Amino acid sequence: MTSIVHSARAARPDDWWRSAVVYQIYPRSFADANGDGIGDIKGILSHLDYLSMLGVDVVWLSPVFRSPQDDNGYDISDYQDIDPLFGTLDDVDKLIEELHDRGIKLVMDLVVNHTSDEHPWFESSRDPQSPKRDWYWWRPPREGHEPGTPGAEPTNWGSFFSGPAWQYDPRSGEYYLHLFSRKQPDLNWENPEVRTAVFDMMSWWLERGVDGFRMDVINLISKPVLADGPETPGTGLCYDLSLVADGHRLTEFLGEMHERVLKGRNLISVGEMPGTTLEKAARYTDPQTGALSMVFQFEHVMLDNGPTGRFDSKPWPWVEYKENVTRWQKGIGQGWNSLYFENHDQPRSVSRMGDDSPRFREASAKTLATVLHMQRGTPYVYQGEELGMTNYPFEAEGDFRDIETLGYLHQALRMGTPLEDVLPGLARGSRDNARTPMQWDSGVNAGFSETGPWLAVNPNAAEINAAAQLVDPDSVFHHYRRLIQLRHDDKVVQLGELEMLFPDDERLVIFTRTWGEGQLLVLANVTSEPVRLPLGLPDHGACEVVIGTHEVDDVDVLAGWESRVVRLS
Numbered sequence: 037m038t039s040i041v042h043s044a045r046a047a048r049p050d051d052w053w054r055s056a057v058v059y060q061i062y063p064r065s066f067a068d069a070n071g072d073g074i075g076d077i078k079g080i081l082s083h084l085d086y087l088s089m090l091g092v093d094v095v096w097l098s099p100v101f102r103s104p105q106d107d108n109g110y111d112i113s114d115y116q117d118i119d120p121l122f123g124t125l126d127d128v129d130k131l132i133e134e135l136h137d138r139g140i141k142l143v144m145d146l147v148v149n150h151t152s153d154e155h156p157w158f159e160s161s162r163d164p165q166s167p168k169r170d171w172y173w174w175r176p177p178r179e180g181h182e183p184g185t186p187g188a189e190p191t192n193w194g195s196f197f198s199g200p201a202w203q204y205d206p207r208s209g210e211y212y213l214h215l216f217s218r219k220q221p222d223l224n225w226e227n228p229e230v231r232t233a234v235f236d237m238m239s240w241w242l243e244r245g246v247d248g249f250r251m252d253v254i255n256l257i258s259k260p261v262l263a264d265g266p267e268t269p270g271t272g273l274c275y276d277l278s279l280v281a282d283g284h285r286l287t288e289f290l291g292e293m294h295e296r297v298l299k300g301r302n303l304i305s306v307g308e309m310p311g312t313t314l315e316k317a318a319r320y321t322d323p324q325t326g327a328l329s330m331v332f333q334f335e336h337v338m339l340d341n342g343p344t345g346r347f348d349s350k351p352w353p354w355v356e357y358k359e360n361v362t363r364w365q366k367g368i369g370q371g372w373n374s375l376y377f378e379n380h381d382q383p384r385s386v387s388r389m390g391d392d393s394p395r396f397r398e399a400s401a402k403t404l405a406t407v408l409h410m411q412r413g414t415p416y417v418y419q420g421e422e423l424g425m426t427n428y429p430f431e432a433e434g435d436f437r438d439i440e441t442l443g444y445l446h447q448a449l450r451m452g453t454p455l456e457d458v459l460p461g462l463a464r465g466s467r468d469n470a471r472t473p474m475q476w477d478s479g480v481n482a483g484f485s486e487t488g489p490w491l492a493v494n495p496n497a498a499e500i501n502a503a504a505q506l507v508d509p510d511s512v513f514h515h516y517r518r519l520i521q522l523r524h525d526d527k528v529v530q531l532g533e534l535e536m537l538f539p540d541d542e543r544l545v546i547f548t549r550t551w552g553e554g555q556l557l558v559l560a561n562v563t564s565e566p567v568r569l570p571l572g573l574p575d576h577g578a579c580e581v582v583i584g585t586h587e588v589d590d591v592d593v594l595a596g597w598e599s600r601v602v603r604l605s
């Protein structure tokens with residue numbers, strides 16, 4: 037295994053994010069200050085000391101812009117105003133000020149692959165004579181097909197939310213492209229006017245004081261040639277992500293964004309890139325030639341996908357995950373990795389790859405955190421992950437709110453799948469698992485809101501909540517706090533070379549981190565049974581345990597879900 041020796045280049049001031057930890061807030065579910073059952077910015081403002089206690093350096097705020105809320109704010113109708121649901125621009129200015137006072141930076145969610153269909157740009161674009169017609173992807177019906185009839189769509193592309201990715205517009209007799217919901221028309225980045233409008237908006241937010249952007253599906257902004265792709269069996273459509281990911285002008289568009297907006301600023305930028313590859317991610321994040329600080333890759337969060345994707349998932353494959361970690365740690369070169377298990381689109385990791393039973397929930401949540409945070413890269417903590425929040429016990433269609441979940445459910449029913457066959461997979465994989473209200477305390481609605489929240493609170497909130505964990509030094513919360521502190525203090529954690537040991541052992545995750553003379557050994561049992569450590573490990577018995585989940589009673593055995601980080605030198 038050729039190990040790339042990471043350059044000993046001292047971290048530049050603009051590499052501050054190489055030792056940072058980011059906390060993602062999904063505003064709709066974080067804290068509700070005005071009692072309408074939906075989270076808001078004033079709710080966030082009332083919990084900033086909690087974030088300071090945790091020790092995070094950056095907050096990534098999911099969209100709070102004006103939006104019809106078709107995709108919970110990822111359908112934006114005004115990029116430079118705040119939806120009244122969440123508050124006002126003054127609230128955002130206050131949030132920037134209050135976070136900066138605490139030494140915390142703010143990253144906004146940049147959703148510019150598409151707008152809402154209620155954005156004035158799109159409303160103007162609907163008119164074939166409009167100068168904004170070419171700001172979106174309008175195409176005539178397929179040759180020889182009656183407009184508006186099935187099969188008349190310009191290509192056979194499927195939407196991420198099920199169904200065709202083209203919507204017929206009777207007014208003009210043409211179709212517009214929407215890779216997501218029909219209320220999320222894709223912007224045409226081939227049009228320089230679109231790029232200028234986006235770049236001007238980005239600069240406007242930077243002038244307002246934000247410290248960077250998380251760029252929603254940014255590798256979809258360059259579209260491939262509009263042509264049919266391989267049909268996904270039984271659907272009559274092409275759902276092949278590789279068809280639309282990383283289009284041929286992506287590097288050019290990102291380069292222009294870097295030149296015109298990002299360059300020379302002390303920013304953090306993370307590109308969400310479903311379907312991207314390691315080779316491309318290394319290029320996009322190369323400090324010399326790349327445009328971005330880091331990307332969110334999707335290879336690892338698709339390892340447990342079943343035949344039709346996330347809604348018929350299989351058990352988490354630890355050996356494949358370890359291979360993925362090794363590949364990305366070694367292959368990112370001079371670039372940089374984001375490290376995540378959770379976000380607002382992923383189920384809760386303690387339920388997905390841990391053990392959320394009462395006996396093992398806390399230990400497995402802490403061990404998953406250790407496995408992720410001890411890697412080289414920038415870790416992302418999703419709201420509630422630091423508490424070991426679990427999936428929700430969804431039982432019926434009416435329990436769900438997520439447009440992706442419901443789209444998949446309705447498509448499955450249309451294809452004749454019985455409801456009882458599709459529900460278990462939906463319950464395991466639904467994005468709603470991440471969107472149940474943040475569990476602040478054991479009171480009404482878990483302290484999230486005074487009134488019934490938009491999505492049910494997890495019934496286990498009485499056992500799993502921030503109030504209980506803040507006062508318990510052995511809680512999952514304080515384990516995250518210690519991991520974050522360790523990253524801030526220790527160059528081996530920040531920059532050390534990762535070497536995976538015993539890669540084929542599906543019960544254990546064991547790796548070293550080496551930086552100069554310093555070396556740490558991570559030992560993790562990712563099963564619920566005790567495991568005796570294999571022979572051939574570096575001698576670690578007498579070493580300092582830097583962070584662990586259990587009192588060590590036998591250095592050669594890890595209890596169920598026990599992990600330890602020891603300092604070898």
Ligand code: TEU
Binds near residue numbers: 107253308310346467
């Ligand atoms: O997610 C894009 C995306 O890839 C996810 O929708 C993911 O592919 C899907 O959930 C996999 O099943 C971003 C946002 O994070 C997501 O919340 C939005 O719904 C989507 O883009 C459209 O803006």
Ligand code: CA
Binds near residue numbers: 076
């Ligand atoms: Ca509210």
